[in-house]
Amino acid sequence: MKSGKLILRFWFAIGAVFAVMYAFPFILVLLNSLKARREVRAEPLKWPEAFLWENFTEAADRMEYWQALGNSIIVTTSSLVALILTSSMLAYYLARSKTKTASGIFLILVTSMIVPFQALMVPFVGFFGNLNMLNSRFWLMFFYVGFGVAMSTFLYHGFIKNIPVELDEAASIDGANSWRTFWRVIFPMLGPVTATVAIINGLWIWNDFLLPNLVLREESRTLPLRTYVFYGQYTSDYGLAMAALVMSMIPIVIFYFILQRQIISGVSAGAVK
Numbered sequence: 001m002k003s004g005k006l007i008l009r010f011w012f013a014i015g016a017v018f019a020v021m022y023a024f025p026f027i028l029v030l031l032n033s034l035k036a037r038r039e040v041r042a043e044p045l046k047w048p049e050a051f052l053w054e055n056f057t058e059a060a061d062r063m064e065y066w067q068a069l070g071n072s073i074i075v076t077t078s079s080l081v082a083l084i085l086t087s088s089m090l091a092y093y094l095a096r097s098k099t100k101t102a103s104g105i106f107l108i109l110v111t112s113m114i115v116p117f118q119a120l121m122v123p124f125v126g127f128f129g130n131l132n133m134l135n136s137r138f139w140l141m142f143f144y145v146g147f148g149v150a151m152s153t154f155l156y157h158g159f160i161k162n163i164p165v166e167l168d169e170a171a172s173i174d175g176a177n178s179w180r181t182f183w184r185v186i187f188p189m190l191g192p193v194t195a196t197v198a199i200i201n202g203l204w205i206w207n208d209f210l211l212p213n214l215v216l217r218e219e220s221r222t223l224p225l226r227t228y229v230f231y232g233q234y235t236s237d238y239g240l241a242m243a244a245l246v247m248s249m250i251p252i253v254i255f256y257f258i259l260q261r262q263i264i265s266g267v268s269a270g271a272v273k
Contacts, residue, residue, distance in 0.1 A: 033242035040238040055243040068226040076205045079144040091156030109150040140215045159193040195259040206252045223248040
């Protein structure tokens, strides 16, 4: 009994250490967001001498925060809705179809997950730039769906395979076609994995810098791009930059805490093949 408690305490201590390690960068950013530029550069690990709350209002003005926030919300929300709809329907078809074509499509999707975007960046910019497709939020959302559909379909596919086929057969007997079966019977059961897909892709899309930097014009720039305004070639205002980062993190952190209860069950169920 004692050995069991000691093991439990040991693992609790290990977990506490890792929790502090993960929380430390966020605490550091928050503390430095309340300092002057000189203080951030001289003493980044110390408590602020004075809490400069005006850093947030000044950062919001300089980065045009509300416009950038609107752009980020539009891009992230629209991309997530498109990803969830397309990936769930594709996964349902691949999971229920027993043809070689379906197996080949699924294999191609899984294989494409190992190719990093950086390997495709140069031909990506050249090809789509010639088609004049690198200048709007719509095309950015289109690209996010294309790059995110493989992982999302993989998660949905593993989850749907655990749903008994007898449910489809029962719906078919009641006169439902495949379309109605999916939306009335299968999709309502995909809540946990849908939350997982939303969290994984939401974090990626919200925080992404490289793809929006290649695609968006100045007036359509998202929060990660707007925070770059505080970093110059010869000088950087780290206090305002940290304040901007805090304001950029708040919406996606709230989104994560809303869906966190379902993410563990969604990942574990969606990973089963």
